[in-house]
Amino acid sequence: MISAREKAIRYIMIVLWLVLAVVSLLISGWLVVEPGAISSEAISAFGGILLAGVGITIIVFNLGDNYQPPISHFLISILLLLLGGVVFLFFPDQGVALPNLEGDITAKLANLLLFLLVGFAGIWAGLLFFRENPAQNRELAVKYFTWLSVLIPLGVLVFFVSYTIIEGSSVINWQFISSSTNLMMGKVGIFPAIMGTFSLIIGATVLAVPLGVGAAVFLTEYAKRTWIRQAVGVTADCLWSTPSIVFGLFGYVFLVPRITGHSTLLAGQIILAAMLLPLTIATSTEALSSVPDEFRSGSLALGASRWWTIRKVILPSSVPSIITGILLGIGRIAGETAPIMLIAVASNTSAPSFLTSSFPYFQLGSLFREVDALPYRMYSIYKAGVGGSIDEAWGTALVLIVLVLMFYGLGITVRSYYRRRRGW
Amino acid sequence: MFNDQGNKEGILDLPNQTAVEIRNLDVYYGEENAIEDVSLDILRKKVTALIGPSGCGKSTLLRSINRMNDLIDGAKVEGIVKVDGNNVYSKGLQVSRLRQKVGQVFQKPNPFPKSVYDNVAFGPRAYKHHLRKEKGGLSSLTSFFESGEKSPIDGRHMDKVVKDSLEQAALLDEVEDKLHKSAMDLSGGQQQRLCIARCLATKPEIILMDEPTSSLDPISAGRIEDLIEDLSTDYTVLIVTHNMQQAARISDKTALLWLGELVEMSETEELFENPEKELTEKYITGRVG
Amino acid sequence: MINDQLKEKISPRFLLASVVFISFSVLFTFFVLFQTFNVYLFLLVVAGVVIGWIFYEDSTAKALLFAASTSAGTILILIASFLFIRGLPAFQEDPIFFIIGSEWDVYGEVYSLGPMIWGSIIVTLGATALAAPLGVSSAIFIGKFAPKWLRGILKPAIELLAGIPSVVYGFLGFVLLNRAIMDYFDISNLGQYFAPSIILGFMALPTIASVAEDAIDAVPTHLEKGALALGVTKWQAIKEVTLPSASSGITAALILGIGRAMGETMAVTMMIGHKTAFPSPLYDIFEPGETLTSLIASQIGEASGQSIDALMGAGLLLFFVVLALSVTSRLIQSRLQRRFRQG
Numbered sequence A: 001m002i003s004a005r006e007k008a009i010r011y012i013m014i015v016l017w018l019v020l021a022v023v024s025l026l027i028s029g030w031l032v033v034e035p036g037a038i039s040s041e042a043i044s045a046f047g048g049i050l051l052a053g054v055g056i057t058i059i060v061f062n063l064g065d066n067y068q069p070p071i072s073h074f075l076i077s078i079l080l081l082l083l084g085g086v087v088f089l090f091f092p093d094q095g096v097a098l099p100n101l102e103g104d105i106t107a108k109l110a111n112l113l114l115f116l117l118v119g120f121a122g123i124w125a126g127l128l129f130f131r132e133n134p135a136q137n138r139e140l141a142v143k144y145f146t147w148l149s150v151l152i153p154l155g156v157l158v159f160f161v162s163y164t165i166i167e168g169s170s171v172i173n174w175q176f177i178s179s180s181t182n183l184m185m186g187k188v189g190i191f192p193a194i195m196g197t198f199s200l201i202i203g204a205t206v207l208a209v210p211l212g213v214g215a216a217v218f219l220t221e222y223a224k225r226t227w228i229r230q231a232v233g234v235t236a237d238c239l240w241s242t243p244s245i246v247f248g249l250f251g252y253v254f255l256v257p258r259i260t261g262h263s264t265l266l267a268g269q270i271i272l273a274a275m276l277l278p279l280t281i282a283t284s285t286e287a288l289s290s291v292p293d294e295f296r297s298g299s300l301a302l303g304a305s306r307w308w309t310i311r312k313v314i315l316p317s318s319v320p321s322i323i324t325g326i327l328l329g330i331g332r333i334a335g336e337t338a339p340i341m342l343i344a345v346a347s348n349t350s351a352p353s354f355l356t357s358s359f360p361y362f363q364l365g366s367l368f369r370e371v372d373a374l375p376y377r378m379y380s381i382y383k384a385g386v387g388g389s390i391d392e393a394w395g396t397a398l399v400l401i402v403l404v405l406m407f408y409g410l411g412i413t414v415r416s417y418y419r420r421r422r423g424w
Numbered sequence B: 001m002f003n004d005q006g007n008k009e010g011i012l013d014l015p016n017q018t019a020v021e022i023r024n025l026d027v028y029y030g031e032e033n034a035i036e037d038v039s040l041d042i043l044r045k046k047v048t049a050l051i052g053p054s055g056c057g058k059s060t061l062l063r064s065i066n067r068m069n070d071l072i073d074g075a076k077v078e079g080i081v082k083v084d085g086n087n088v089y090s091k092g093l094q095v096s097r098l099r100q101k102v103g104q105v106f107q108k109p110n111p112f113p114k115s116v117y118d119n120v121a122f123g124p125r126a127y128k129h130h131l132r133k134e135k136g137g138l139s140s141l142t143s144f145f146e147s148g149e150k151s152p153i154d155g156r157h158m159d160k161v162v163k164d165s166l167e168q169a170a171l172l173d174e175v176e177d178k179l180h181k182s183a184m185d186l187s188g189g190q191q192q193r194l195c196i197a198r199c200l201a202t203k204p205e206i207i208l209m210d211e212p213t214s215s216l217d218p219i220s221a222g223r224i225e226d227l228i229e230d231l232s233t234d235y236t237v238l239i240v241t242h243n244m245q246q247a248a249r250i251s252d253k254t255a256l257l258w259l260g261e262l263v264e265m266s267e268t269e270e271l272f273e274n275p276e277k278e279l280t281e282k283y284i285t286g287r288v289g
Numbered sequence C: 001m002i003n004d005q006l007k008e009k010i011s012p013r014f015l016l017a018s019v020v021f022i023s024f025s026v027l028f029t030f031f032v033l034f035q036t037f038n039v040y041l042f043l044l045v046v047a048g049v050v051i052g053w054i055f056y057e058d059s060t061a062k063a064l065l066f067a068a069s070t071s072a073g074t075i076l077i078l079i080a081s082f083l084f085i086r087g088l089p090a091f092q093e094d095p096i097f098f099i100i101g102s103e104w105d106v107y108g109e110v111y112s113l114g115p116m117i118w119g120s121i122i123v124t125l126g127a128t129a130l131a132a133p134l135g136v137s138s139a140i141f142i143g144k145f146a147p148k149w150l151r152g153i154l155k156p157a158i159e160l161l162a163g164i165p166s167v168v169y170g171f172l173g174f175v176l177l178n179r180a181i182m183d184y185f186d187i188s189n190l191g192q193y194f195a196p197s198i199i200l201g202f203m204a205l206p207t208i209a210s211v212a213e214d215a216i217d218a219v220p221t222h223l224e225k226g227a228l229a230l231g232v233t234k235w236q237a238i239k240e241v242t243l244p245s246a247s248s249g250i251t252a253a254l255i256l257g258i259g260r261a262m263g264e265t266m267a268v269t270m271m272i273g274h275k276t277a278f279p280s281p282l283y284d285i286f287e288p289g290e291t292l293t294s295l296i297a298s299q300i301g302e303a304s305g306q307s308i309d310a311l312m313g314a315g316l317l318l319f320f321v322v323l324a325l326s327v328t329s330r331l332i333q334s335r336l337q338r339r340f341r342q343g
């Protein structure tokens, strides 16, 4: 038997929905009276809300005493709710909320709030229906709501990436990637930016990785006192959360005047290294402390010194995780714009080159010149006004995303490969 | 000075036969006194078993011989531990030398995630490296031309060292064709024998074993027991065990620890057949502990 | 014959001296970069390290590693001190006006950060309103409901969301979202506070989700199992046992997420309207505006003299606010860890 309380709640919910529906109809009726205020969209919006209400009502009547609602019912009600919301959302100007205030900020806000309210009310109502029922139903509800909340950001991710791929793939060709822009010949190419980005991240990696891994080794293998670990942990955290534009400002007032007085590749590499450092410290510390202590005591008991133990046992067995961390970190810094914008880049510079044809076959001059970089290229297109060169922007965005995804993919592959292989 | 304390405390009159001499040893973990005033001798080329209830300090005692207690935060050792007549805790002693001489086998097999070969060669390689560093980096150049290096392990015959050690650990037949495969793929018993081989490769004199068979199945455990008996012809073995039958089977001498104190130490047969102390009798018949 | 290991113990002074020497010379080299004298100094250090490596490999390695572990602190101190030195003048004249005044006029040389601080607050609040519920409930799903294989996919996917460069977010947001919102709400300006806060929400979400997930993960499962053994459902166990225990970790996640949103630069710069004045009414999130980060990013290039000072002041403010947020979050987290170690 359904308890009286349960029954009451259901009836209240139904009545609420009916009231909402009637009010909606009344408002639309009133809108009909006002000439020109009504539109088909407004009606469909109310229709959407009603639909959602019907969906929920279906569920209510299906919930018997020990009745376990199948997931499909739950999903249907969500779907109906969403449908209602979408219909509502896409025709906002119909003044569902407060038609008199059209054009006023309060109206926009009210529309927005009303939408959110209806959405949340629906979700809440959905949850409420499960409330007096077996706890398992509630668990199901929570499970699917949380699942939904993972899907939303993932949906955004997929949407953004695929949109970029669709827009960008028609722009990208070999010439776009392998040559530089030549306005005289009407050619557009991002080769210098690609090379610039690579030089930046290679330099940053070379600087940051030894420091970061070294710090992590010291912390996990030598530092006995926890306060040292905590101190370094806190500084790394602070460095990690420092806004990227602050890094840029710092480079602008500290590095630039000390190197050449203008933007240089070297300054960019150093600042990006400073941003990569905390990530490297954090991931390497984690990797090293996951090496089992048995390896340490095993090696030391054989008469090996600490350092030999680190070199021959601990580092080799944690190197895949460390590499993973570094690759993910590189993925992060490869797309950074704010820090390099002020200190390292200029648009339409030529690609940095470190090799020469004569002895000693390399030159470091490029370190002290400006470079172009993919993220900066995007920003400068934006600044110049997207209109003219939107294709170039999409192409650059695609290349940048592919680059970042490459580092992430590599990192994740390394991680999952070695996680399967390692023996502890 | 120590001699007059008599035999029942486990102290011998014949110092040249003792491999390890422990006198008035106290070990603290912070405030906790884990070993209290223990004195005993461990005989050369004999198997000595350490028994006692859980938490009585057997592992602690073992670790204080090869100074693995140094690795534990807050552990403090007082008293004298002499290996071959040298105090282990004296200043200027080389810990790595000591540990090369006093090997340890752990309760859980702990091979490195490397090949079987590299596992066994690990100790000798480390030893060689440390030796070279000791002489100073530049002499490593000159020592390259010297022949007949007087080290316990001559690195130039690594293959032989590895094979011999595996042979001694009765593992060679099983892994001969897998020498360069990962040691993590061996069975638990094989891994434990590999750890014994790894320890033998550094040419130790004393081998400390902390419940080496407790994580193994009976058959693997039996093989390790056989191995320990074989080893006792060349090595001094100190083994911690919870298994009274095992102690009776393989050891020459047995010591009983209780709450960090040495209760009794004597010939194994004697200890099991007519123990001197009441507590020992109660413990071996299972009435306490 | 002295043992390597022992030497590390008996000569902390040697170690300390070497470390101080290395770090100071590196620092010094930076301060007056490319002056011949310092290059020699640096070469001297390198030579010392090489010789040390040959004779005392272990101690040298330890000293170098220690030096490496001071690097993060050194950089942080450098950043803080330089921002402080350069940013303080802006606050000195009239700090109250600088922070809450309503005018930023480069031509009139009147500088106050009021509108930008307000903008940062609005945008961050909006982003948090989106990211907090989504992030926390994603964390609950990933940590508690997802099967293992799905977890292995979702975690990197969420990481990836943080990996998309902010300039790409900014571009996509500018091209797609800004226009959509303009059309949708029928407003006349392209940039507003509203659009960037949505994008920022999605950018801050991964931080919240992953830190909250760690917090949920850190709760010993025996607590939950104990509850389950009493016959409650999994969700009840999570709600009654896991979430309360993880609550401070989740709080830390939220604070960290807020810090992320507040410090994010490029996406905001590309999507906001760059109007350095308060919106009217104050809560009009559809007006063009400016945040602290977008102010710096958009104006530093052309700034000079006094306006650089003012921008440095903005940077200083931003840095310390975000620093405070992240330290708070860290404190909360470490308290949480300590509780579980004891309990």
Ligand SMILES: Nc1ncnc2c1ncn2[C@@H]1O[C@H](COP(=O)(O)OP(=O)(O)OP(=O)(O)O)[C@@H](O)[C@H]1O
Pocket (backbone or CB within 6 Å): B029, B032, B034, B052, B053, B054, B055, B056, B057, B058, B059, B060, B061, B072
């Ligand atoms: N790392 C440590 N830190 C603090 N105390 C310790 C540590 N290791 C051991 N102890 C304490 O020292 C005492 C002796 O421990 P030990 O490990 O030597 O016992 P045991 O006889 O080997 O026990 P078991 O048979 O269970 O291995 C115990 O009371 C234990 O709590």
Ligand SMILES: [Mg+2]
Pocket (backbone or CB within 6 Å): B058, B059, B060, B210
């Ligand atoms: Mg033990």
